[in-house]
Amino acid sequence: MGEEEKIEKGIWKRKITWILIVTAITVAILMAILGAVITENIRGRVVIEVFTMAILLLWLKKCFRQVGTIEMPCSGVRARFGRSVESLTPGLYSCLYPIEDIKEYPTGLHRLSYKAENIHSKPETIEVDGKKIALGSQRMDVDFTFTFRWPKVGKKYRVPIIDPVTGKAKRDSQTGKVVWKKVDGGDLLKNKAFYHLPIRNPKTAPIEKFDEAFGKTIMGGSRTILAGHNHSFCRENKEEIEDEIKEYLLSEVGDPIFDCGLPRETVDTKILKIKFQDTTETAFEAPEIAWRQADATKKRAEGEAEAIKKRREAFKDVPEPMRAMLSAGIGPGGEKGAIGLDLNNLVTYLALPVLLEKLGLGEKKEGISRQELIEALKKLSSEELEELLKK
Numbered sequence: 302m303g304e305e306e307k308i309e310k311g312i313w314k315r316k317i318t319w320i321l322i323v324t325a326i327t328v329a330i331l332m333a334i335l336g337a338v339i340t341e342n343i344r345g346r347v348v349i350e351v352f353t354m355a356i357l358l359l360w361l362k363k364c365f366r367q368v369g370t371i372e373m374p375c376s377g378v379r380a381r382f383g384r385s386v387e388s389l390t391p392g393l394y395s396c397l398y399p400i401e402d403i404k405e406y407p408t409g410l411h412r413l414s415y416k417a418e419n420i421h422s423k424p425e426t427i428e429v430d431g432k433k434i435a436l437g438s439q440r441m442d443v444d445f446t447f448t449f450r451w452p453k454v455g456k457k458y459r460v461p462i463i464d465p466v467t468g469k470a471k472r473d474s475q476t477g478k479v480v481w482k483k484v485d486g487g488d489l490l491k492n493k494a495f496y497h498l499p500i501r502n503p504k505t506a507p508i509e510k511f512d513e514a515f516g517k518t519i520m521g522g523s524r525t526i527l528a529g530h531n532h533s534f535c536r537e538n539k540e541e542i543e544d545e546i547k548e549y550l551l552s553e554v555g556d557p558i559f560d561c562g563l564p565r566e567t568v569d570t571k572i573l574k575i576k577f578q579d580t581t582e583t584a585f586e587a588p589e590i591a592w593r594q595a596d597a598t599k600k601r602a603e604g605e606a607e608a609i610k611k612r613r614e615a616f617k618d619v620p621e622p623m624r625a626m627l628s629a630g631i632g633p634g635g636e637k638g639a640i641g642l643d644l645n646n647l648v649t650y651l652a653l654p655v656l657l658e659k660l661g662l663g664e665k666k667e668g669i670s671r672q673e674l675i676e677a678l679k680k681l682s683s684e685e686l687e688e689l690l691k692k
Contacts, residue, residue: 363398368405375405375504376454376486378495385495388454388487405504406451406490413512417443417523425531439532444574445546447519449558450567451494451503452486458564460484461552470552479552481565493562518556522549523570532577539572546570 369375369391377389381401389403396403421438452458459481461470471480499514500506526545527535535542547570550558558568 365395366403367393368403374408376408376451376490377403377405378490379403385491388491390454404495406494407504408451408453411449411508411511413447415445415520417520420524420527422535423531425533440578442576443527443572445523445570445572448569449563452489452564452567454487456486457483458486458566460564469554479548489562489564493560497557497560514557518558522546535575543570543572
């Protein structure tokens with residue numbers, strides 16, 4: 302059927318609906334007048350007229366439906382005698398109730414949160430220091446979300462192609478991936494969601510109703526995919542696992558998510574956290590901690606080497622062995638801690654009165670200039686410096 306024929310057919314349907322509504326209203330008014338004429342009691346006439354008008358107003362309310370609002374955009378499906386006949390975009394529509402009815406599907410985001418516990422990964426073999434070690438199945442707990450939207454009428458979406466022979470989703474012979482085709486969102490609602498979604502009114506249904514409809518399938522699918530991978534893959538490839546779960550839920554014939562016609566573009570899964578048992582977490586965290594400690598030690602050693610280099614440069618005019626000790630940051634007793642020692646406070650740091658006497662500086666401890674100290678140290682021989690440091 303061409304596009305023009307569809308439009309013409311839709312126009313005639315709407316005309317027929319309006320003719321039936323006007324006829325029904327006319328019959329109701331005539332019945333009210335006839336009842337009033339037949340009934341001689343005034344009070345009885347009023348009761349008949351009010352009752353007839355009340356029923357008429359309630360019926361008219363059912364016959365006019367607004368599909369979607371600004372606050373809650375929706376797509377709709379018109380049903381006649383319990384069978385879907387037309388998909389509807391947002392707008393005001395008439396229907397001949399109870400022969401016809403309109404079901405609305407909100408196109409806003411729906412979010413379901415889950416926690417899958419005690420999933421066991423596949424065993425694997427890891428290599429440590431050139432040796433292969435067998436790692437058994439690891440237990441894990443996974444927190445994830447499943448989000449979906451109902452498709453919009455007039456927009457194309459991807460759904461899996463079903464193999465007519467096997468009845469399963471068709472897969473590419475080389476990649477093994479599901480093969481997709483594009484379908485109008487209105488057709489998905491009219492031919493799939495309308496018949497398979499076990500919720501009477503999706504527009505007003507709480508999120509718990511969708512959890513009842515999809516929850517077991519989502520949990521089962523996620524556990525199946527996660528259990529099909531080893532510990533290392535689950536830890537390092539969350540995005541690939543999310544795509545696999547999504548593809549599994551959308552392509553398994555018989556699952557409510559597939560049967561309801563939710564397309565690839567409106568469905569998403571997000572893994573929030575994968576927690577392995579404590580012993581496994583500790584084992585995998587240990588190398589990282591060791592690496593960080595080694596890196597800190599390396600940086601500290603590099604810093605000390607650079608400090609020694611700078612001190613050697615600073616004390617290049619000081620005779621040996623005093624220069625070597627000052628460069629290495631070693632005090633007179635062999636203790637560490639002379640890093641950053643300045644010649645101006647060298648006498649105070651060594652605390653050796655004999656040094657002052659030997660240098661001819663007397664009791665002068667404060668205000669010794671760098672040059673004075675260097676010149677005084679130059680006058681000492683190596684034997685005198687060694688003897689001095691021993692004291």
